[in-house]
Amino acid sequence: MKLICSKSNLLKGINIVSKAVPVRTTMSILECILIDASLGEIKLTANDMELGIETVIEGDISEPGIIALDAKIFSEIIRKLPDNEVTIETDHSFQTFITCEKAKFNIIGKSGEDFSYLPEIERKDSICMSQFTLKEAIRQTIFSIADNENNKIMSGELFEIQENQFKLASLDGHRISIRNIELKEHYEYKKVIVPGKTLNEISKILPGSSEDDVTLFITDNHIIFEFDRTTVVSRLIEGEYFKIEQMLSSDYETKLRINKRDLFDCIDRASLLVKEGDKKPIIMNITDTSMELKMNSFIGSMKEDIDIEKEGKDILIGFNPKFFIEALRVIDEEEITIYMVNPKAPCFIKDENGSYIYLILPVNFNVSSN
Numbered sequence: 001m002k003l004i005c006s007k008s009n010l011l012k013g014i015n016i017v018s019k020a021v022p023v024r025t026t027m028s029i030l031e032c033i034l035i036d037a038s039l040g041e042i043k044l045t046a047n048d049m050e051l052g053i054e055t056v057i058e059g060d061i062s063e064p065g066i067i068a069l070d071a072k073i074f075s076e077i078i079r080k081l082p083d084n085e086v087t088i089e090t091d092h093s094f095q096t097f098i099t100c101e102k103a104k105f106n107i108i109g110k111s112g113e114d115f116s117y118l119p120e121i122e123r124k125d126s127i128c129m130s131q132f133t134l135k136e137a138i139r140q141t142i143f144s145i146a147d148n149e150n151n152k153i154m155s156g157e158l159f160e161i162q163e164n165q166f167k168l169a170s171l172d173g174h175r176i177s178i179r180n181i182e183l184k185e186h187y188e189y190k191k192v193i194v195p196g197k198t199l200n201e202i203s204k205i206l207p208g209s210s211e212d213d214v215t216l217f218i219t220d221n222h223i224i225f226e227f228d229r230t231t232v233v234s235r236l237i238e239g240e241y242f243k244i245e246q247m248l249s250s251d252y253e254t255k256l257r258i259n260k261r262d263l264f265d266c267i268d269r270a271s272l273l274v275k276e277g278d279k280k281p282i283i284m285n286i287t288d289t290s291m292e293l294k295m296n297s298f299i300g301s302m303k304e305d306i307d308i309e310k311e312g313k314d315i316l317i318g319f320n321p322k323f324f325i326e327a328l329r330v331i332d333e334e335e336i337t338i339y340m341v342n343p344k345a346p347c348f349i350k351d352e353n354g355s356y357i358y359l360i361l362p363v364n365f366n367v368s369s370n
Contacts, residue, residue, distance in 0.1 A: 002089045013044045013057040019201035021071040022048035032068035034115045036325020037061045052118040056229040066112030124219045132210040138203045140330040144194035145170035146172035154239040156193040166325035176359040223326040257309040270295035281318035281363045317343045318365040327358040
């Protein structure tokens with residue numbers, strides 16, 4: 001095999017597929033990136049058996065062929081080369097010569113025949129949306145996926161498609177994040193759980209253009225994302241997602257309108273007094289026209305008042321400041337509406353037309369120490 005392509009194209013392709021190279025594996029072939037130039041285009045592939053990514057890059061093929069190269073050393077070599085044309089040449093014993101200007105590397109590759117290709121999956125019933133829409137929806141929900149591997153379903157995110165409505169939801173036992181998106185077309189009903197790891201990697205490599213689309217294909221066991229010249233194939237998480245509709249309530253005793261930036265900045269300042277791993281709550285004392293926020297920790301204390309518009313009862317309630325900050329960070333509106341029932345019940349941040357709902361459970365606190 002012999003091919004020539006620019007360092008920037010090569011590096012862009014490597015950065016995309018590297019997201020599917022496993023960190024730890026007993027199969028050394030999976031630690032490789034496959035370069036396949038056997039069919040008239042240069043295709044890079046990586047696959048950890050749960051997530052597989054392939055992308056096509058621009059370049060010239062002098063001699064068709066195929067080789068698997070150790071992802072770590074290959075990407076580090078390309079990264080350190082001068083910004084110029086790179087030639088990759090292999091011989092029958094998998095010796096691989098990488099040349100750029102006066103730099104020449106010689107590394108040992110592996111047979112491409114041993115590589116685990118992406119599974120062949122039937123592509124039918126495609127679902128289309130802008131890259132921007134998908135990337136934003138992932139950003140606005142992914143933070144409340146559970147890190148906990150003990151509950152597999154919590155480590156994924158619900159994708160539910162009903163006619164022209166696309167719902168994404170995640171939860172970790174302390175909060176729920178939901179985004180509802182209106183699609184341009186109507187589609188058959190689909191409901192699947194996509195691994196958080198897949199969505200994390202997709203959000204890194206999806207360019208996010210509002211002009212360009214991403215196409216999804218969903219089967220019983222897999223989801224495919226296709227955009228630009230890249231294909232991502234991921235296994236789905238088996239099982240039934242939580243019945244989140246039963247956790248959502250339209251009842252409230254207290255409803256307040258507040259400037260999002262003011263609330264975010266105030267909780268952010270209060271968090272200065274909380275060390276990593278500390279479980280100190282932010283206390284909200286809500287009265288007729290103001291919300292008093294208080295933080296009391298081993299480092300010190302602070303309090304601050306924010307103007308609000310309130311309907312209903314006064315309430316004194318505490319929350320994990322991190323959960324509030326993460327929800328507020330992904331809401332674009334200037335003014336938000338918060339609904340509360342009592343100090344033991346979850347609060348809801350949601351808009352009038354239901355495009356987003358963030359549920360956050362309160363925490364217990366000692367009134368006298370705050």
